[in-house]
Amino acid sequence: MPILIRSQIARVQFESWLYRIFTHERRLAVVRSHHERTAHEGHRHCESGKRCRRLAPGHPRRPLPGPGQIVVRIRATSVNYRDLMVVRGTYAGTLKKDLVALSDGAGEVASVGPGVTRWKVGDRVCLAYFPTWQTGPFETKTHAEALGQSSVDGVLAEYVAIAETGVVRMPEHLSFEEAATLPCAGVTAWHAVAESTNRLVGGQSLLVLGTGGVSIFAAQLGLAAGLRVIATTSSESKAARLRELGVSDVVNYRATPEWQREVLRLTGGEGVDQIIETGGAGTLARSIEAVKASGRISLIGLLTGKDGRIDPLPILLRNIHLEGTIVGSVAMFERMNRALEVRRIKPVIDEVFDFDRASSALAKLESGSHFGKIVIRI
Numbered sequence: 001m002p003i004l005i006r007s008q009i010a011r012v013q014f015e016s017w018l019y020r021i022f023t024h025e026r027r028l029a030v031v032r033s034h035h036e037r038t039a040h041e042g043h044r045h046c047e048s049g050k051r052c053r054r055l056a057p058g059h060p061r062r063p064l065p066g067p068g069q070i071v072v073r074i075r076a077t078s079v080n081y082r083d084l085m086v087v088r089g090t091y092a093g094t095l096k097k098d099l100v101a102l103s104d105g106a107g108e109v110a111s112v113g114p115g116v117t118r119w120k121v122g123d124r125v126c127l128a129y130f131p132t133w134q135t136g137p138f139e140t141k142t143h144a145e146a147l148g149q150s151s152v153d154g155v156l157a158e159y160v161a162i163a164e165t166g167v168v169r170m171p172e173h174l175s176f177e178e179a180a181t182l183p184c185a186g187v188t189a190w191h192a193v194a195e196s197t198n199r200l201v202g203g204q205s206l207l208v209l210g211t212g213g214v215s216i217f218a219a220q221l222g223l224a225a226g227l228r229v230i231a232t233t234s235s236e237s238k239a240a241r242l243r244e245l246g247v248s249d250v251v252n253y254r255a256t257p258e259w260q261r262e263v264l265r266l267t268g269g270e271g272v273d274q275i276i277e278t279g280g281a282g283t284l285a286r287s288i289e290a291v292k293a294s295g296r297i298s299l300i301g302l303l304t305g306k307d308g309r310i311d312p313l314p315i316l317l318r319n320i321h322l323e324g325t326i327v328g329s330v331a332m333f334e335r336m337n338r339a340l341e342v343r344r345i346k347p348v349i350d351e352v353f354d355f356d357r358a359s360s361a362l363a364k365l366e367s368g369s370h371f372g373k374i375v376i377r378i
């Protein structure tokens with residue numbers, strides 16, 4: 001029976017990526033136990049200073065900061081849809097063997113290398129998703145420099161060495177768990193809502209699709225800026241949570257598959273000023289219908305896939321701005337953190353998992369049952 005075959009295939013695929021996570025975790029567990037041992041020995045030896053320094057190069061378990069680098073003791077990390085793709089092996093591009101997963105981390109500076117001027121031991125920092133994208137426009141080469149993909153190790157580890165320019169100060173009012181949600185989803189939403197050309201002003205309308213990390217951040221930022229925020233979701237319980245957050249209108253896209261018509265009705269037939277497009281090929285055509293003439297679609301995600309046909313005519317005839325948005329620079333991250341502090345905005349966390357349950361955190365992300373961000377405490 002076809003259904004049986006499909007479910008068998010799904011099970012095999014599920015098991016195979018679980019296995020891959022397990023492999024990562026085992027490696028991380030090994031790294032972690034090494035770290036624990038090193039930390040213990042380091043504590044003993046560091047009191048005499050010299051022995052610690054001598055020990056480290058021969059046993060490079062806990063990284064030593066090079067010139068201009070700091071080592072961050074990671075306290076929390078959060079998971080993103082991209083991490084699922086990396087772990088499943090479906091992320092475009094090659095990955096180095098035994099890559100340490102995940103891009104988003106927050107922690108405290110554990111040591112500083114020669115020449116470091118910005119940070120001291122104990123400072124609370126977030127790592128930037130693109131540590132080398134300091135400011136100015138995005139360049140293609142930056143892709144390969146993101147944490148937790150290609151050949152760059154990520155943050156699912158206790159200690160990470162990074163250039164001092166690749167981190168930002170954590171907003172003071174946030175915990176490590178909250179700050180760990182910011183580098184990818186937070187900065188992406190900030191880039192789209194606060195830094196795109198012709199950013200919206202109070203009273204204009206913003207549509208977010210679904211209740212994942214990026215959409216909830218965008219909704220929070222939009223509400224803080226006085227925008228009218230409209231959201232779609234698949235579930236009534238999530239609709240209630242959106243309303244609690246301050247979202248004025250919620251459309252259930254399961255109950256109303258032609259949700260763009262409802263968005264048009266809610267906006268007097270005109271459409272919304274901006275859409276945070278996280279759906280991709282399966283939602284883009286409806287987003288083009290739901291946006292106002294001269295409005296903006298911030299193309300961010302591909303939750304429904306990337307293969308589809310788009311009619312370019314309405315984009316042209318209605319002067320729609322279709323704008324790809326890729327995370328953001330270190331400078332954007334710093335601007336966002338200042339705004340979060342001023343507005344006392346706290347990220348919405350669905351659940352916090354312990355390090356040993358990292359695979360459960362990714363499985364929950366895959367289930368789509370979450371609201372906002374999923375965090376791993378380290």
Ligand SMILES: NC(=O)c1ccc[n+]([C@@H]2O[C@H](COP(=O)([O-])OP(=O)(O)OC[C@H]3O[C@@H](n4cnc5c(N)ncnc54)[C@H](OP(=O)(O)O)[C@@H]3O)[C@@H](O)[C@H]2O)c1
Pocket residue numbers: 080081082184185188209210211212213214215232233234235238253278279282283299300301302303304325326327365368369370372
């Ligand atoms: N461009 C970038 O720099 C960038 C940065 C971050 C993320 N992304 C991408 O953006 C997308 C979202 O990322 P995320 O971290 O927010 O993901 P996420 O947390 O995994 O979001 C999952 C949520 O999306 C919603 N969703 C799923 N299918 C949907 C559909 N057909 N229509 C509307 N909503 C749908 C569901 O919400 P409901 O249950 O409420 O329906 C689901 O819970 C991903 O494709 C990710 O790779 C891109």
